Amino acid sequence: MLREELVFVGTCDIAGHVRGKGFPAQELHARRLKGIGWTHSNLMQSAFGPIFDTPFGTGGDLMIVPDPAAEVRVDFADGSTPEHFILGDIRNTDGSPWECCPREFLRRALAALDAAAGLRLIAAFEQEFVYTGIEDRPAHAYSLGAWRRQGSFGEAFVAALRTAGVVPDSFLPEYGDRQFEVTVAPAAALTAADHAVITREMARATAHRLGHRVIFSPKPNADGVGNGVHIHMSLQDAAGTPVTYAPDGRMGLSDLAQQFCAGILHHLPAIAAITAPSPVSYLRLTPNRWAPTAVDIVQQDRGASLRVCPVFAAAGPAEIARQYNFEFRTTDASASPYMALGAVVFAGADGIARGLALPAPGADSPSLPRALGQALDAMEASKLVQSWFGPTFLEAYLRHKRAELATLTDLAPEELCDRYANVY
Numbered sequence: 001m002l003r004e005e006l007v008f009v010g011t012c013d014i015a016g017h018v019r020g021k022g023f024p025a026q027e028l029h030a031r032r033l034k035g036i037g038w039t040h041s042n043l044m045q046s047a048f049g050p051i052f053d054t055p056f057g058t059g060g061d062l063m064i065v066p067d068p069a070a071e072v073r074v075d076f077a078d079g080s081t082p083e084h085f086i087l088g089d090i091r092n093t094d095g096s097p098w099e100c101c102p103r104e105f106l107r108r109a110l111a112a113l114d115a116a117a118g119l120r121l122i123a124a125f126e127q128e129f130v131y132t133g134i135e136d137r138p139a140h141a142y143s144l145g146a147w148r149r150q151g152s153f154g155e156a157f158v159a160a161l162r163t164a165g166v167v168p169d170s171f172l173p174e175y176g177d178r179q180f181e182v183t184v185a186p187a188a189a190l191t192a193a194d195h196a197v198i199t200r201e202m203a204r205a206t207a208h209r210l211g212h213r214v215i216f217s218p219k220p221n222a223d224g225v226g227n228g229v230h231i232h233m234s235l236q237d238a239a240g241t242p243v244t245y246a247p248d249g250r251m252g253l254s255d256l257a258q259q260f261c262a263g264i265l266h267h268l269p270a271i272a273a274i275t276a277p278s279p280v281s282y283l284r285l286t287p288n289r290w291a292p293t294a295v296d297i298v299q300q301d302r303g304a305s306l307r308v309c310p311v312f313a314a315a316g317p318a319e320i321a322r323q324y325n326f327e328f329r330t331t332d333a334s335a336s337p338y339m340a341l342g343a344v345v346f347a348g349a350d351g352i353a354r355g356l357a358l359p360a361p362g363a364d365s366p367s368l369p370r371a372l373g374q375a376l377d378a379m380e381a382s383k384l385v386q387s388w389f390g391p392t393f394l395e396a397y398l399r400h401k402r403a404e405l406a407t408l409t410d411l412a413p414e415e416l417c418d419r420y421a422n423v424y
């Protein structure tokens with residue numbers, strides 16, 4: 001049949017969904033400048049699709065301008081249409097960045113980190129999901145049987161990632177029913193967030209071609225473990241030298257890394273509204289599920305909000321310094337990676353700017369917000385967190401999240417899980 005290649009340009013929005021528009025691939029050159037048309041209220045599309053509330057009405061024009069560095073073209077070589085999409089920036093019609101662009105939010109955070117101490121952030125995302133193409137059998141957790149029974153999904157997924165320019169690190173059967181995990185190689189922060197989006201889409205694209213789907217929802221069912229997104233981070237100076245590690249520092253962290261982590265902990269109750277941004281996120285953040293429940297940093301503990309990770313088989317101090325990283329575990333795939341990483345970086349940069357100290361060893365750790373409403377209240381009480389957004393984005397973000405919450409009030413946990421499992 002006669003066919004012409006199409007390309008899709010999109011943004012990973014407040015709801016963490018990639019949305020945009022398509023056009024003939026041969027128009028790509030022209031579209032690199034003018035992008036595709038978008039409107040302000042597109043930002044207000046809920047996790048479920050409909051716009052529940054918007055400050056923007058039906059007026060206004062914007063464009064999503066593709067970033068050539070975030071282009072994906074993957075031919076699965078199975079006769080299906082290639083996956084061809086490009087992530088981009090939401091801009092005003094004069095080409096300037098739109099205040100409410102999630103990717104721009106991360107860029108502003110990285111500029112704040114640069115301004116605070118001339119630092120760069122390196123990040124790697126570790127993401128968990130359910131693959132529906134495997135029968136739910138007992139003893140799935142980490143088993144060779146589960147590994148085998150997922151068939152060709154893993155190999156096709158890993159090949160798709162590599163073709164998309166994302167370097168796979170590991171793929172494994174996780175603890176939960178039909179749950180798997182993928183980790184990709186570290187990259188500069190903006191690229192790492194692009195890669196997190198691309199990783200989710202490649203998992204979806206692969207499962208789709210096999211007649212199944214993947215579920216990234218933070219809590220696919222009420223009585224199981226959740227799907228976490230863990231962001232591994234390390235700091236580099238402007239010359240690219242790793243500055244996270246100090247052999248004599250607390251938990252092996254340099255002063256700068258301690259201040260960065262202290263800033264994250266200080267702002268965590270408020271930024272949870274950005275990093276764990278859906279009602280179902282808080283069903284994941286419950287005890288005994290390998291997910292965080294407190295505002296804490298612990299060395300090598302998978303129940304902490306911030307975990308200082310081990311290094312393996314490091315030959316010497318330079319290799320330890322290169323590998324040393326800490327992991328932010330209080331996020332999930334209902335957050336746009338740009339928003340989640342942006343909030344963490346803004347918080348860390350503030351910790352450095354103010355020289356914040358980590359909580360004293362043995363100090364009581366406050367609990368994380370137990371529900372989205374509590375996190376939104378904490379965010380609304382923080383002038384600093386609000387200043388990261390700008391007035392228009394702040395109002396839009398809060399209305400988006402409050403409306404999502406209001407729509408789902410009174411749902412029993414099982415129903416809440418089902419609703420989110422359908423859309424993530």
Ligand code: GLU
Nearest residue numbers: 225226227228290291302
């Ligand atoms: N599934 C856990 C979570 O929700 C994480 C398990 C692990 O340590 O990888 O974050």
Ligand code: MG
Nearest residue numbers: 128174181228
């Ligand atoms: Mg895991």
